[in-house]
Amino acid sequence: MDDLITIDRLTKNYGKVEAVKELDLKVRRGEIFGFLGPNGAGKTTTMRVMTTLTKPNSGRVSIDGLDVVKEGERVKELIGVVQQHLSLDRDLSIRENMVLHARLHRMRSTERENRIRELIEYAGLSEHADKMVDVLSGGMKKRATIMCALLHRPQLLFLDEPTVGLDAQTRRRMWDLVRRLNSDGTTIFLTTHYIEEAQALCDRVGIIDHGRLIALGSPLELRQKLGMVAVEMQGDNNGTRYQYFSDRAGATRFVQDIASQDQTIIIRESNLEDVFVELTGQKVGDA
Amino acid sequence: MSNAITDIYSVLWPELRFLRRHWLSILATSLVSPVLYLVAFGYGLGNNLTVEGVSYIAFIIPGIVALTSMTVSFGGAAMKLNVDRLYYKSFDEFLMSPISHSSIVVGKALLGVVRGLLSCGAIIVMGVFISPQLIIDPLFILSLLVSCLAFSFFGVFAALVVNSHQSMSTFNSLVMLPMTFLCGTFFALSQVPEAVRMVLYVLPLTQSSECIRSAALGEHFPWISLIALVGFGAIFYFASMYKLKKSSI
Numbered sequence: 001m002d003d004l005i006t007i008d009r010l011t012k013n014y015g016k017v018e019a020v021k022e023l024d025l026k027v028r029r030g031e032i033f034g035f036l037g038p039n040g041a042g043k044t045t046t047m048r049v050m051t052t053l054t055k056p057n058s059g060r061v062s063i064d065g066l067d068v069v070k071e072g073e074r075v076k077e078l079i080g081v082v083q084q085h086l087s088l089d090r091d092l093s094i095r096e097n098m099v100l101h102a103r104l105h106r107m108r109s110t111e112r113e114n115r116i117r118e119l120i121e122y123a124g125l126s127e128h129a130d131k132m133v134d135v136l137s138g139g140m141k142k143r144a145t146i147m148c149a150l151l152h153r154p155q156l157l158f159l160d161e162p163t164v165g166l167d168a169q170t171r172r173r174m175w176d177l178v179r180r181l182n183s184d185g186t187t188i189f190l191t192t193h194y195i196e197e198a199q200a201l202c203d204r205v206g207i208i209d210h211g212r213l214i215a216l217g218s219p220l221e222l223r224q225k226l227g228m229v230a231v232e233m234q235g236d237n238n239g240t241r242y243q244y245f246s247d248r249a250g251a252t253r254f255v256q257d258i259a260s261q262d263q264t265i266i267i268r269e270s271n272l273e274d275v276f277v278e279l280t281g282q283k284v285g286d287a
Numbered sequence: 288m289s290n291a292i293t294d295i296y297s298v299l300w301p302e303l304r305f306l307r308r309h310w311l312s313i314l315a316t317s318l319v320s321p322v323l324y325l326v327a328f329g330y331g332l333g334n335n336l337t338v339e340g341v342s343y344i345a346f347i348i349p350g351i352v353a354l355t356s357m358t359v360s361f362g363g364a365a366m367k368l369n370v371d372r373l374y375y376k377s378f379d380e381f382l383m384s385p386i387s388h389s390s391i392v393v394g395k396a397l398l399g400v401v402r403g404l405l406s407c408g409a410i411i412v413m414g415v416f417i418s419p420q421l422i423i424d425p426l427f428i429l430s431l432l433v434s435c436l437a438f439s440f441f442g443v444f445a446a447l448v449v450n451s452h453q454s455m456s457t458f459n460s461l462v463m464l465p466m467t468f469l470c471g472t473f474f475a476l477s478q479v480p481e482a483v484r485m486v487l488y489v490l491p492l493t494q495s496s497e498c499i500r501s502a503a504l505g506e507h508f509p510w511i512s513l514i515a516l517v518g519f520g521a522i523f524y525f526a527s528m529y530k531l532k533k534s535s536i
C-alpha cells in the first residue's frame with residue numbers, strides 16, 4: 001500500500017527537552033493511524049511538525065511526497081488539522097467560524113456556502129450553527145472544529161486527542177464520526193492517550209514514549225507479539241503481576257502449576273494496555 | 288496582488304464581524320480616557336491658557352487624537368491577537384492556512400487601524416464642535432492614517448512577542464503610559480529642555496502628535512516626522528514577519 005506520510009529520523013528539541021528523538025514512521029493512505037502515548041510523550045510536537053507549525057531540528061517529514069518544511073504551502077492544502085485545544089474563535093458563531101476557515105483556504109463564496117451547509121448537516125449541527133461557540137457543549141464544539149478542518153476537502157485529517165474531556169457517549173459518537181470520515185476516503189492520523197480509543201478505532205497504532213517510537217503495528221499484531229492471553233496474579237505482596245501466553249492452554253497450564261490459595265488469578269484476553277505497560281513499565285497517563 | 292488583498296480581507300473579516308456586533312460598547316470604552324483628558328486638562332486646566340499662540344484646548348485636541356490613535360490602534364491590534372495566540376490557540380489556524388505571513392500581519396494590523404479610525408473619528412467630531420478652528424484636511428487624514436497603521440504594526444509585534452497577559456500589562460505601564468504623558472500631547476515640546484526634547488523625539492507618539500497637530504493648526508508640516516512614523520511602522524512590520532518566521536522553528 002502506498003505511504004501518505006513519511007517521517008524520517010525526526011528530532012525536535014525545546015531547549016534541553018528532547019521532545020521527539022529520531023522518529024521513523026510511515027502512515028499509509030486510507031488508514032486510521034493512532035499515535036498512542038502518555039502525556040508529554042511527544043505526540044503533539046510530532047503533529048505540529050507534520051502540520052507545518054513547528055520546524056524540526058533534524059530529519060524530514062513528507063506528506064504525499066511534499067516536504068513539510070520546503071513545500072509547506074502545498075502541504076497545507078492537503079491537510080486538515082484539529083488541535084488538542086479548542087481553536088475556534090469564541091467571538092464568532094459556528095457558521096462564522098466555518099466561513100473564516102473557508103476564506104483562509106481561499107474557497108469561493110458559492111462553493112463555500114454549499115460546503116458549509118453540507119458539513120453542518122453531516123455533523124448534525126443544523127440547529128446550532130448560528131449559536132456562539134461558548135454556548136455549545138464540548139462534543140458539539142469538537143465536531144464543529146472537525147468540520148472546519150474538513151471544509152477544503154483535505155486528503156489527510158490530523159486529530160490531536162479528539163476525545164479528551166468528552167463523556168463516554170459523546171466519545172463513541174466521535175469514534176463513529178471518525179470511522180465515517182475514513183470510509184468516505186479521508187486518511188486519519190490521530191493522537192490519543194486512551195488505549196481503548198486506539199484499540200477501538202485504529203487500523204494501526206504507533207506507541208510513543210519519551211519521544212521515541214517503541215512499537216508499531218495493528219492492535220492485533222501488537223497483542224500477538226506479546227501474547228493473546230494474559231494471566232493476572234493479584235493479592236501478592238508485590239502488587240499485581242502479569243504473564244502472557246500465546247493461547248489459553250498455555251495460560252491454564254501455567255496457572256495450575258503455580259496455584260496457591262492467597263492469590264486471585266485471572267485469565268483474560270490481553271489488550272493494548274498490556275502491550276503498553278510491558279513496553280514502558282508504566283501505566284498510560286502516569287507519566 | 289488581488290489574491291493578497293482578498294487574503295488580507297479574509298484575515299480582517301472575523302474582526303469586522305465582531306466589531307459590527309459590538310461597535311457601540313467598543314467605541315464607548317475607547318472614548319472614556321480621551322474624553323476625561325479633554326475635560327480635565329482642556330477645561331479644568333486650560334481655560335485661559337494659550338500655548339504657542341493657540342488656545343490650550345485647540346492645542347490639546349490634536350494631541351488627544353494622536354494619543355487615541357496610539358492607544359486604540361495598538362490595543363485593538365494587540366489584545367485580541369495576543370489572547371488568540373496564547374490562550375485560544377486560534378491564531379494557529381491562520382498559520383496553518385495557505386495565506387502568507389505578510390497578509391496575516393497586515394490583516395491583523397488593519398483591525399487596529401479600523402478601531403483607531405473609529406475612535407479618532409468620534410473625537411474629531413467632538414473636537415470641531417469645541418474648537419471650530421481645527422483644520423481637517425487631507426494632510427490631517429494622512430497623518431492620522433499613518434499613525435494608526437504604525438501603532439497597529441507595533442501592536443501586532445507586541446502581541447507576537449509578549450508571552451503572557453501579565454507581561455502585556457507590564458508593557459503597557461512601562462512603554463505606553465510614559466508616552467501618553469511625555470510625547471507632546473499635553474504640552475509643547477518647545478517648553479522642555481533641549482536634552483529631554485532630543486530623547487522625546489525618538490518616541491513615535493511625538494512624531495505622530497507633531498504631524499497631526501501641525502496639520503490641524505495649519506502650521507508648517509513636518510514631513511520628516513511623517514517619514515519617521517512610516518519607518519517606525521515598517522520596522523514593526525518586518526519585526527513581526529521575522530518573529531513569525533522564527534517562532535515556527
Ligand SMILES: Nc1ncnc2c1ncn2[C@@H]1O[C@H](COP(=O)(O)OP(=O)(O)O)[C@@H](O)[C@H]1O
Nearest residue numbers: 014017019037038039040041042043044045046
Ligand atoms: N513549546 C514548548 N516549549 C518547551 N517545551 C515543550 C513545548 N511543547 C512541548 N514541550 C515539551 O516537549 C515534550 C513533549 O510534549 P508534547 O509533544 O506536547 O507531548 P504530548 O502531546 O504527547 O502530550 C514535553 O516534555 C513538553 O513539556
Ligand SMILES: [Mg+2]
Nearest residue numbers: 043044045084
Ligand atoms: Mg499533546
